[in-house]
Amino acid sequence: MELREHVPLAPYTTFGLGGKARYFVECGSEDEVRAALAYAAERRLPAYVLGGGSNVVFLDSGFPGLILRLTIGGIELRDGPSPEVRAGAGVDWDTLVQNVVPRGWTGVECLSGIPGTVGGTPIQNVGAYGQEIAESLVSVECLECAFGYRDSRFKRADRGRYVVLEVTLRLARDQKPRIRYPELQRAVAGLGGLDTVTPTEAVGLVRQAVLALRRSKSMVLDPADPNTRSAGSFFTNPVLSAAAFADLAQRWKEIPSFPADGGVKVPAAWLVEHAGFPKGYRSGAGAGISTRHALALVNRGGTSADLLALAEEVRAGVEKQFGIRLAYEPEVVRSET
Numbered sequence: 325m326e327l328r329e330h331v332p333l334a335p336y337t338t339f340g341l342g343g344k345a346r347y348f349v350e351c352g353s354e355d356e357v358r359a360a361l362a363y364a365a366e367r368r369l370p371a372y373v374l375g376g377g378s379n380v381v382f383l384d385s386g387f388p389g390l391i392l393r394l395t396i397g398g399i400e401l402r403d404g405p406s407p408e409v410r411a412g413a414g415v416d417w418d419t420l421v422q423n424v425v426p427r428g429w430t431g432v433e434c435l436s437g438i439p440g441t442v443g444g445t446p447i448q449n450v451g452a453y454g455q456e457i458a459e460s461l462v463s464v465e466c467l468e469c470a471f472g473y474r475d476s477r478f479k480r481a482d483r484g485r486y487v488v489l490e491v492t493l494r495l496a497r498d499q500k501p502r503i504r505y506p507e508l509q510r511a512v513a514g515l516g517g518l519d520t521v522t523p524t525e526a527v528g529l530v531r532q533a534v535l536a537l538r539r540s541k542s543m544v545l546d547p548a549d550p551n552t553r554s555a556g557s558f559f560t561n562p563v564l565s566a567a568a569f570a571d572l573a574q575r576w577k578e579i580p581s582f583p584a585d586g587g588v589k590v591p592a593a594w595l596v597e598h599a600g601f602p603k604g605y606r607s608g609a610g611a612g613i614s615t616r617h618a619l620a621l622v623n624r625g626g627t628s629a630d631l632l633a634l635a636e637e638v639r640a641g642v643e644k645q646f647g648i649r650l651a652y653e654p655e656v657v658r659s660e661t
């Protein structure tokens with residue numbers, strides 16, 4: 325186990341923000357994860373599992389414990405009527421998608437271009453363009469973090485209690501992808517549509533359309549595009565009760581909405597923009613809203629404090645205007661030591 329000390333965390337996140345980790349270790353195998361967890365437990369250090377760092381905000385004060393960065397590799401493809409793909413938690417997610425799409429295996433093509441690791445995908449059930457990982461997930465191999473320290477985050481809730489080591493997905497073959505999302509349907513039609521192509525070509529075409537759409541919104545990582553110093557969407561779309569939505573729609577007739585489990589989903593982007601925070605909004609110099617996506621908060625060369633101040637400003641503005649408190653999508657990593 326190669327333990328490093330006082331390691332700057334910013335380069336390990338897509339925001340490019342955060343102070344130093346007191347201890348930092350890259351774990352390329354289950355044994356290394358076990359050894360790292362044992363090291364933290366013996367010293368009563370808080371431990372935090374990091375994948376690609378595309379959905380986390382580390383504070384400027386850093387992290388006082390041990391960061392385990394998962395680098396477990398390996399992709400195994402099992403062909404068959406329902407092909408399966410098994411991948412190590414540290415595999416780059418889009419590399420997995422790139423591996424299955426040319427084979428015509430369908431099920432994850434709409435998730436093309438999402439940053440981060442395979443191990444990070446089940447944590448928040450990543451989704452895009454009407455597809456989500458839960459639909460193809462067969463199994464997740466985990467290690468339970470049974471060790472404890474005072475007031476451990478691992479004890480209080482399932483969140484952070486398991487380390488994902490490996491993920492297995494079941495996909496489909498010899499069938500054209502179903503496209504549920506109107507914006508993607510239009511983009512695919514713009515590329516010639518799926519009617520005259522083979523199923524394998526269709527899967528590739530959908531990936532191409534998704535990547536083009538994502539690029540137009542700065543939703544694929546690109547070092548040349550400053551809008552991608554983000555975590556993608558910073559706020560989740562709120563789901564309101566039917567009564568709460570009816571009340572809102574009386575005051576805001578043009579508010580878009582979608583049916584959702586147990587209520588009505590309202591686009592957080594619409595709320596943000598209509599609360600006075602347009603694309604490109606800047607508060608102070610350090611952080612702003614992406615010029616291409618109203619939900620993406622972007623590091624403009626500032627600090628985590630700048631970013632979190634902006635997040636709170638937007639949240640308070642939306643709450644004042646609509647009475648809805650938005651939830652953060654990325655995890656703000658605070659330590660309870």
Ligand SMILES: Cc1cc2nc3c(=O)[nH]c(=O)nc-3n(C[C@H](O)[C@H](O)[C@H](O)COP(=O)(O)OP(=O)(O)OC[C@H]3O[C@@H](n4cnc5c(N)ncnc54)[C@H](O)[C@@H]3O)c2cc1C
Pocket residue numbers: 338372373374375376377378379380394413438439440441442443444445447448449450451452484486487488489542543544545552554555556557655
């Ligand atoms: C430009 C951009 C666009 C994005 N677009 C989308 C999108 O379209 N849809 C979407 O759903 N998300 C999107 N995201 C968010 C992000 O890419 C996903 O949530 C991704 O799955 C996070 O994976 P990660 O490996 O980077 O996780 P990290 O950011 O490293 O960690 C995120 C959380 O997962 C936990 N975690 C990570 N790996 C493991 C593991 N092996 N075991 C246990 N816990 C683990 C961490 O502790 C943390 O709580 C976007 C982000 C960016 C920057």
